[in-house]
Amino acid sequence: MSQKLQPPRGTRDFYPEDMRLRTWLFDHFRTVANAYGFEEVDAPVVEHEDLFTRKAGEEIVDQLYHFELHGRRLALRPEMTPSIARMVMGRAGSLRLPLRWFTVTQNWRYERMTRGRRREHYQWNMDVWGEPRVTAEAELIAALFSLLDRLGLAGGEVKVRVSSRSLLEASLRSSVLADRPETFPALCVAIDKLDKIGRDAVIDLLTDTGGQVRLPRPDAIRVVDWLSLADIDAAGEGLPADTGPRAELRELFDWLDAYGLADRVEFDASIVRGLAYYTGIVFEAFDAARSLRAICGGGRYDRLLETLGGPAVPAVGFGFGDIVILDLLEDLERVPELRRNLDAVVFAFGDAERSQAIRLAAALRSEGQAVELALANAKLKRALADADRAGARRVYLLGPDEVARGIAVVRDLETGDQSEHRLST
Ligand code: HAM
Numbered sequence: 384m385s386q387k388l389q390p391p392r393g394t395r396d397f398y399p400e401d402m403r404l405r406t407w408l409f410d411h412f413r414t415v416a417n418a419y420g421f422e423e424v425d426a427p428v429v430e431h432e433d434l435f436t437r438k439a440g441e442e443i444v445d446q447l448y449h450f451e452l453h454g455r456r457l458a459l460r461p462e463m464t465p466s467i468a469r470m471v472m473g474r475a476g477s478l479r480l481p482l483r484w485f486t487v488t489q490n491w492r493y494e495r496m497t498r499g500r501r502r503e504h505y506q507w508n509m510d511v512w513g514e515p516r517v518t519a520e521a522e523l524i525a526a527l528f529s530l531l532d533r534l535g536l537a538g539g540e541v542k543v544r545v546s547s548r549s550l551l552e553a554s555l556r557s558s559v560l561a562d563r564p565e566t567f568p569a570l571c572v573a574i575d576k577l578d579k580i581g582r583d584a585v586i587d588l589l590t591d592t593g594g595q596v597r598l599p600r601p602d603a604i605r606v607v608d609w610l611s612l613a614d615i616d617a618a619g620e621g622l623p624a625d626t627g628p629r630a631e632l633r634e635l636f637d638w639l640d641a642y643g644l645a646d647r648v649e650f651d652a653s654i655v656r657g658l659a660y661y662t663g664i665v666f667e668a669f670d671a672a673r674s675l676r677a678i679c680g681g682g683r684y685d686r687l688l689e690t691l692g693g694p695a696v697p698a699v700g701f702g703f704g705d706i707v708i709l710d711l712l713e714d715l716e717r718v719p720e721l722r723r724n725l726d727a728v729v730f731a732f733g734d735a736e737r738s739q740a741i742r743l744a745a746a747l748r749s750e751g752q753a754v755e756l757a758l759a760n761a762k763l764k765r766a767l768a769d770a771d772r773a774g775a776r777r778v779y780l781l782g783p784d785e786v787a788r789g790i791a792v793v794r795d796l797e798t799g800d801q802s803e804h805r806l807s808t
Pocket residue numbers: 461462463464492494499500501502503504506508509510658677678679680681682699700701702703704705706707
């Protein structure tokens with residue numbers, strides 16, 4: 384096949400059957416968001432590049448699709464959070480907090496492609512702005528599970544793993560980061576790569592004398608060891624049990640218990656997230672078999688607005704991609720069969736019956752039916768086969784005899800039953 388028939392590598396065409404699946408998924412995103420009282424917002428896919436450029440060494444910054452136009456540096460958005468922050472900042476002061484916003488948007492990242500990683504993907508984002516308590520995290524994680532339930536994944540196929548950057552920061556501030564607390568975001572970005580590049584490579588990053596973190600080797604090993612802790616108390620050793628990040632994590636698990644989600648969430652110190660702006664609780668959802676990358680990820684980012692020059696507004700949210708979840712449904716053989724939504728085909732035998740066919744199609748459409756009007760004067764056999772292939776439920780046939788009698792013959796394409804439909808005069 385000619386190269387020109389393929390879209391650029393990592394981008395996607397959506398043929399009708401792909402589009403049906405995408406619409407099915409997005410409808411579920413929107414239904415759940417509405418059920419939780421979130422309002423939908425949107426922003427341009429092209430933004431000023433500097434909205435996305437940060438210095439902590441995040442992959443996402445190197446993956447920008449960026450260009451210069453009339454002296455302006457622009458970029459396609461790799462994620463939605465900075466745009467949402469910009470919008471919140473634009474109306475800071477007049478927004479009723481806490482506000483709950485959601486988006487369903489296309490994002491662009493020039494990724495090295497592996498399974499579940501494309502250069503174009505869609506994301507459902509749910510964010511709460513202006514609520515410092517973990518009641519917001521609990522509500523977001525509950526919404527996430529409502530979505531999974533609606534997709535038929537209520538049986539333990541997906542687990543949410545939770546940790547806390549503030550817990551990690553607190554335990555490192557008194558030890559390995561005592562002299563250089565400002566390197567914490569870069570440290571998080573480096574250790575988030577553990578799954579991808581392995582322990583030794585992460586230690587190399589943390590100790591790299593030309594890097595941002597520059598830890599002595601024993602300290603780097605200590606940081607990586609911390610990530611394997613699976614218990615809040617062990618991870619928070621030396622920190623007060625009843626205040627700060629440790630208490631916050633406990634409170635979150637208590638609220639999640641109240642939502643009936645205790646057995647679907649667990650503490651996992653290795654969840655750090657690869658974006659620099661997170662400051663508190665962080666979480667990711669994974670398939671139970673851990674055969675795929677994260678289905679979704681999010682967390683608290685209380686200082687993002689300030690770093691963009693705005694006021695301090697606490698915020699928390701998640702992004703849920705469309706690709707990994709569809710991979711999982713496919714692996715589990717749970718991708719739904721979605722037929723085309725076509726109620727009827729109206730078929731006139733010839734131009735003599737066409738005006739009646741046009742009026743009948745209009746009447747059926749005004750009743751809310753999805754109607755395809757046959758445009759050519761085909762043979763009856765061909766018209767029936769076409770209607771069947773299109774997935775129509777019924778076909779309305781208007782030949783000279785029918786029109787003379789003021790009726791159309793209606794054939795049910797599933798049962799083969801025929802009846803008569805009176806044409807309006
Ligand atoms: P993220 O972890 O970069 O977070 O992306 C969230 C989700 O989007 C991932 O878990 C994955 O499902 C999907 N995703 C990301 N990149 C790709 C890709 N190249 N191909 C396919 N799927 C992808 C964020 O973007 C944050 N802004 C989320 C957030 C919202 N945090 C707070 N609010």
